[in-house]
Amino acid sequence: MFDVKDLSLADKGKQRIEWASQSMPVLGLIREEFSKTKPFTGITIGACLHVTTETANLMITLKEGGANVVLCASNPLSTQDDVAASLVTHYNIPTFAIKGEDNNTYYKHISAVLDCKPNITMDDGADLVSSIHSKRKDLAQNILGSTEETTTGVIRLKSMEREGVLLFPVVAVNDADTKHLFDNRYGTGQSTIDGIIRATNRMIAGNVFVVAGYGWCGKGLALRARGMGASVIVCEVDPIKALEAVMDGYRVMPMSEAAKIGDFFCTVTGDINVIRLEHFEVMKEGAIVANSGHFDVEIDVKSLEEMAIQKRNIRDYVCEYTLKNTKVYVLAQGRLVNLSAAEGHPSAVMDMSFANQALSAKFIVDNKGILNKKVYKIPADIDNRIAALKLKAMGVTYDSLTQEQIKYLKSWSFGT
Known part of the structure; x- marks a missing residue:
């Protein structure tokens, strides 16, 4: 069976x-x-x-x-x-x-x-x-x-x-x-970059990398993209996460602005139509768009196909869409790029x-x-x-509390 x-x-x-x-x-x-x-x-x-x-x-x-x-x-x-x-x-x-x-x-x-x-x-x-x-x-x-x-x-x-x-x-x-503190952050960060590089064989360093979503997956992806030499932009809807991204040293802006300057885009939000028609219309020539969220709904591929003048698979897991004024490239049909184009x-x-x-x-x-x-x-x-x-x-040892410390942490009467 x-x-x-x-x-x-x-x-x-x-x-x-x-x-x-x-x-x-x-x-x-x-x-x-x-x-x-x-x-x-x-x-x-x-x-x-x-x-x-x-x-x-x-x-x-x-x-x-x-x-x-x-x-x-x-x-x-x-x-x-x-x-x-x-x-x-x-x-x-x-x-x-x-x-x-x-x-x-x-x-x-x-x-x-x-x-x-x-x-x-x-x-x-x-x-x-x-x-x-x-x-x-x-x-x-x-x-x-x-x-x-x-x-x-x-x-x-x-x-x-x-x-x-x-x-x-x-x-x-x-x-x-x-x-989530490890798999989502370190696993997604490394495997997503791996998938994008395997699919495209493009240089990350010196390019603008747009991360949509700054949850644990987005944090890991932004960290790894910056480590590869990219200038990272974060797009967020949550003010706390947006503030955190700023404090972590990233530029934060709406997708409508990031779409104009990004070279690489990757969605990690868990939501639908994060990159939409109005974003594709203003992207630079040769922009590369990928998704590392679970379902293939974060990139509005359907609208892109309706808008495209021509579509062709130019590499494994790379689809070229010719629009009126530009060409954009979608990786792995908008599905999980880290598992589709790499090994997860x-x-x-x-x-x-x-x-x-x-x-x-x-x-x-x-x-x-x-x-x-x-x-x-x-x-x-x-x-x-x-x-x-x-x-x-991993061969790592760490401390344990003494009985005195345990007692102190459980008590309200010690004061200062």
Whole structure:
């Protein structure tokens, strides 16, 4: 039971999975623990995640814990076909993912995962959860809970909670400090620059790089772009984040102004139509536009195509749009450029993110029947454990409080 591009790619995929595992020591320790305790015996876990080497190591960890694991892709362009083949061939994990799959195939693969009647779902963008709520509500009664990997998905799920329609508990993996402070900032920063450079082979240094959104992903991207020698502009709608960007040394201005002077543009907002028709119309000749937010809605590609006089694919993942007075280039169809044109986040940072996924799934099982139908933040003890394990793996030691200090911090009577 699978649908992958080519099983002959499996051996290459296995080697790459093993290479990634060398930079994922925290998940490795959890795998050792799970292989002994088997917390997921009798549990089916359905996952809709980017099918990468790092995700493969998470799936293997869950299976070691006794789970029946089924996987599909959370983005049509993010699948690594050799990894998908290896998961099927070497690890006997049903996988439904083909790089470049069309929209119908994408949702057919989601349906294939749901047909396995999962007890726990793992999402990166909430597509499994939204499909259950819109089309497969009959499955909800057997679901203990779900985990969500990304900001965009958490936003969708919290909206469902507010409206009272959420049918089971969800753990917001993205909200863990050991996820968003590191994965979103350092992972997105590095992998997005990597994707843009691989797609274009253009120089970052000496150019104007426009970052739309100054959340943790935007902070990481701005930091890395500046480190590559770019002059960075930040576009924001939140006055606090805009002020923070100014204090961090970036220029801040509306997109309507940035569009006139930017050489590179990248959206990381989680919102729709951040770069629109009126922005394309004033862009410089040769402007390069990319997205590193989860869904392909941040760049208004539809309006661009309607406006374009001519369109052609000039390089892999680079589409040239000829407009009346200029040419602009959109990378990876406006989808996640770091996973479409590159390999996504480095394994070392995904080690923490997927450790959170694994331990969150165990948290759901351990609290069966106790959790309410709401979005939960990961418990602090899980977050702290992952941070401590990561530091240990890195060979870093840190201080601990003395008993005197603990007493002082708990007391109100010491004064000054």
